Amino acid sequence: MSWKTETVPGTDGLVCSIDRLASEAGTAVLRAGGNAVDAAIATSAALAVTAPHMCGLGGDLFALVGGPGTGSAEPLVLNSSGRAGSGADPDRMRAEGHRTMPLVADVRSAPVPGCVDGWVTLHGRLGRLPLADVLAPAVELAEAGFPTSPLLAAALPRLAGVTGCDELVRSGVAEGDLLLRPGPARMLRAVAAEGRDGFYGGEFGERLLEVGAGEYLPEDLARSQAEWVDGLALDVWGHRVWTVPPNSQGYLGLAGAGIAERLGLPADPDDGAWAHATVEAARLAGFDRPQRLFDGADGAALIAAGRLDERAAMFDPERPARLGDRYRAGGTIYLCATDADGMGVSLIQSNAKGFGCHVAVPGTGVLLHNRGLGFSLEDGHPAEYRPGRRPPHTLAPALVTRPDGSLRAVLGTMGGDSQTQVLLQMLARLLVAGQDPGTLLSAPRWVLAVDEGTGFNVWERPDTHRVRIEEHAPASWRAGLEQRGHEVETAGRDLVGFGHAHLIELPLDGPARGAADPRALVGACSAG
Structure with a gap:
């Protein structure tokens, strides 16, 4: 559907x-x-x-x-x-x-x-x-x-x-x-x-x-x-994208966008190469999340230009990056x-x-x-369960401003570990493909999955990712991903597994425009 x-x-x-x-x-x-x-x-x-x-x-x-x-x-x-x-x-x-x-x-x-x-x-x-x-x-x-x-x-x-x-x-x-x-x-x-x-x-x-x-x-x-708190921001695709710093995982959305910009996305999101590049940008941004995200982590260091350059250099246009030797093992x-x-x-x-x-x-x-x-129960882990600490959080709302500081858009989604993956796709469709909110939110999505997944353990085994794609994704996605060595699963009717995302854009030349995710079934964008 x-x-x-x-x-x-x-x-x-x-x-x-x-x-x-x-x-x-x-x-x-x-x-x-x-x-x-x-x-x-x-x-x-x-x-x-x-x-x-x-x-x-x-x-x-x-x-x-x-x-x-x-x-x-x-x-x-x-x-x-x-x-x-x-x-x-x-x-x-x-x-x-x-x-x-x-x-x-x-x-x-x-x-x-x-x-x-x-x-x-x-x-x-x-x-x-x-x-x-x-x-x-x-x-x-x-x-x-x-x-x-x-x-x-x-x-x-x-x-x-x-x-x-x-x-x-x-x-x-x-x-x-x-x-x-x-x-x-x-x-x-x-x-x-x-x-x-x-x-x-x-x-x-x-x-x-x-x-x-x-x-x-x-x-x-x-x-x-x-x-x-001070917002965490990254300049990408001619805009500044803002999110919440750690303990939020929002830095992954910024890092994924920064890596994707360095890779150079195809203009058409239906291109199989677009799916591969965005999937890999998310994987390269997030594979070491279990070690890097904790209350008090340095968000600016996690999206530093040199770090994103190194991640982008790991990209292979023909196959998934091997990440196993580079890390240690919703409602x-x-x-x-x-x-x-x-x-x-x-x-x-x-x-x-x-x-x-x-x-x-x-x-x-x-x-x-x-x-x-x-929280971690590993003794001495920076995110160890301790009094007064905040746990690593999947919540990652976002906001986009123009170079002059004016507000361009507010956007985000639910979805556990997949939140920043969906956010990356939304940013690419908005800022690169120039899609309007309704088109953007109706478009197909991909998310990373692992066996015995809870929605909160995607980064524990980053070399075992499957790419789940919605059933209305273009055939070029599956073909392009499989040709490059990804394991691909086409999902059936899934009302929650691909996020419930919303977006309001504030154009310079007209009224605000927004849309609510149809996957929520009873969602709505309501005008004041």
Whole structure:
């Protein structure tokens, strides 16, 4: 099957997300006088209600904000990913026989959630409307109910046996059924009334300490997880592309684009050589990620010109690069929003894998993420699971500016390790092929895969990659890749494996234009 989405113009602002109801929540806030930040928070909060299989108040958040109204010549970058609690003990994990962090059923894979701190911090610096007004659409969805989306209905059976999820796992929830979320509604009202203290210092915080059983201490919750950081940027294809620095893996998207620029991409993305070059650019950028990405890693060094030159020199136009001797052995939503003044927000919010670690905070309706799966249990590893550390993160939102500093686009995707691979393809289609948002997001994609993949272990064995391509990819992709020695798999109907990406572009000669990913089925780009 092929995907098709239309480019939507929007003079008074646009909001793109995986859920029409959430996009409409954002545009309602725009029409009420809010700015792009207000709209992004409103959309994010609505998704925490309608898409608990992908994000929620128990997850993390990153954001970039650019354009007029920021008070800054450069984009503002917020890292609101949570830190491991004071009880984090890697020796105990190893003594229990763990070699990697547990994926589910273990609260130790849940750092302190950063999502709510992200909302409050973004709003406190850049919001225009009262926070209660911004969160009101999400509260209404939670209290009045909303029709269960196809992807949520398909995912809900995975919560069978998980305690504390009664509002989600009542029998007979099917696509289109009305679903109410009283727990998140109560949590959102507490945030609206008291800010972060209403959440981390209120019912949620009290119950989190209980379910953590020593993993967290009150001082862990008293410390904000949100932090303004310097953006990481690379000049590529006549523009500057921005992302969040480590602990985000965003540097891989920049490095992949820098390598691809050095290789020289064919003008036509349907060319098999284009597929080979972009696949190899991603592989050459990311093969040593397990050793290089950790909280505090030097992002600028990871995208330095000399390093990218060396990676590009490893490219072979006729076969995949051999990487084995060069290294040692989702549930996420992306959204973007703009307003009539030209401010743009690129925001990503995540549980990590599906419903997170399958641990609910009792009585709140909030499931905890499992972003701690990014930690290492190798003794002495720079990303070792330790108190106060942030885990390596797959979340990688992006923002593009022109040479004069004006905002060109906000873009990103969900997709675990594949996020930066999809981002590379989006950047190449936007900045090299000149495609409009609808064409770009309807186009076929490739992602790297490994056997027994979790979506978060692609870089553990970089010489065993398969290239998965969507079934509507041109025949030249498969032929060109196989001729060059890649193992290629044509995927069937896959609603999540190739990302849910969105993009809003701000042309110099016309209104903003955007599109939402059709793979989300109920996604929408909504005009303010």
